[in-house]
Amino acid sequence: MTADFEADMTDPCAGSTVTFTNNSFGDITTYAWVFEGGDPATSDEENPVVTYETPGSYDVTLTVSNDVEEDETIMEGYITVMDLTASFEADEVDICDTEMIQFSSSTTCSEELQWTFEGGDPATSDEANPSVTYHTAGTYSVTLSAINGDNEVEVIEESYITVHNCTGIGSLALNKMRISPNPGDGNFQVNLPKAGNFEVQVYDIAGHIVYTTTLTSENNNLNISNLTDGIYVISANNGITQFKERVVIK
Template sequence: MTKSLYKISSVILLLVILLTGCYKETALPVTANFSTAFVNSDESVPVQIAITNQSIGADSYAWTFEGAQPSSATSENPGSVVYNVAGTYTLQLTASNRDGSTDTFEKTITIVDGISINFSTQIIASSYPPVEVVLTNNTEGEDLSYLWTFEGGIPATSTDQHPGNIIFVTPGDHIITLKVSNGFESFSDHKTITVTPDIEAIFDWEVDPFDDDYQAPVTITLINSSINATSYQWTFEGGTSASATNETPKTTFNDPGTYMVTLKADNGKRTHTATKKITIHPNTNIRMFKDIELAINNSHNTNARGAFFSTKLRKVLTADEVTDANGEEIDICFFGLNSSFDFNKFIAPDAVDSNGFIAIPNATHTKFINSQEICGCSASLSAAQFDGMTSDGLLKALTITETSNGLLPFDNSVVPRIVLFETHDGRKGAIKIKTYVNEGASSYIICDIKVQKE
């Protein structure tokens, strides 16, 4: 080796020794850090906290979650923890790496109690307006705020924990809403108050069947349709009972005139009064039936059209409608031989079985004068007198006597024909035959009837 090369090699060796002797290893630093978030923004128990690891330079982790489930973890990202008890807690992370670097980071969070709304309502007295409602608030928690809303109530709102009584005056459903907040979140609950319709006195009446002409005396039965009433005070001007307190009373008006019927309804809070007029007419003691259709024999027996009539039941009866119960109420029986109407007569109910009909059970006897012109009796009533009759004066004066000639049949040659009768209970009457209708086996006569009430 030449001298110059030797010098160069020595210099290089010296530099290598110097550089190697100056090298020293430096450890990578660790920064521990993490963030937290309330899942679903829910900050009251139970609370779920989402944890995001934001550490730098670490490869191992030691988590401590005070008061949480789980209470610790060693994974890089533990995900979330749950708190079931309110309080202030510390979350801590110790992060480290293989170089021995370590750092600790901790964070404090506050968990508040959950809100469980609990309130009740109580109606004082009754649900009839005005309705007074007592509120009892049993909601528990600290630092809570309250917002009450009273739909249709007086007052309409309140922020008091324990508001005073609320008044509702309008019928219907009213919603009471309570919204409670703890500064982090709010919860609501509601209840419904039903105010029944206001009291209203409403009534009508129905008359006894034989009083529908409103001729004195008239007995009425009150029909009470009042709304939300609990007691009643009736006043009957001119009635046999001047007053009553039951719900559906009866009263009778014996004299003609116009009278006031008054109902005062009460529900303990309010009253309401209704008044109606009733007019009672003078008693004519006569009842009138118009356009009564009585069938020929065949039609009656086949139940196509009836030949029997009851002045008390006020209806025509066919053969199959006659019963033990209504037989004694039948007054008038018509016998028409055929559609030609060349043989017709009215017969007593107790004689129908001798004239082609089935016997009427419990039948009574009605006297008839079919042909005044040949009866040989003193009774006489013309068609004009029949039409002009508005009271029982003419009927009262008649003496109805059955004679063999008076019971004889008649044909359709005389129209109108007046037939006189007297029922078994002494009520006198007249039948005016107006039309003979030929419809073959379903033929019938059309007549008007006037008879004494008693």
């Protein structure tokens, strides 16, 4: 006889249940399982279900036997239990007022996300990678909470975003892309502060590219009036510098 098994998952989140399937063959009459870190810790069932509450790496042992012989298989570190984690970053942290920032999250074992953007528009979001506009100069914090059932982990970055008033001559506004009219009907003028060709990509609110073109500081008309009403992100990149701005078609 030969002891053998598999699990329906080997990297569960803490609090998850794992179903083990016996793949042993031979004239077997008894099963003896040992689940390091599991609940139950042992079982005599043929196909047991085990819950893992604590993050870590755990062995699983199966011994099969009859009145004559037995065989044992030990899978070291077979189950890796993942913890609930969260982190995030922004594509820019030092911007002009009315400029948009793209946030991206990185989580494990998260079923729900809750963002809070001090000074931002929107002020909250449950998206994985939200876009936020800051209208007023100041320094602002960002909070991300990752939730899985009754478990929650919170990440707070104090004074993470710095917003400048860029209305004066010689200010940061001279080095920013401006799009007008915004909101508009989809026929926009894109004012690029640098010469050369810019590859322009238009993203919908879900992050999908819906239109691409090439613009320059002289040829700067962007007509996306064929798109449905809503919020879009305009990205312009010349290989050295990238500008991004949110527009609204209505």
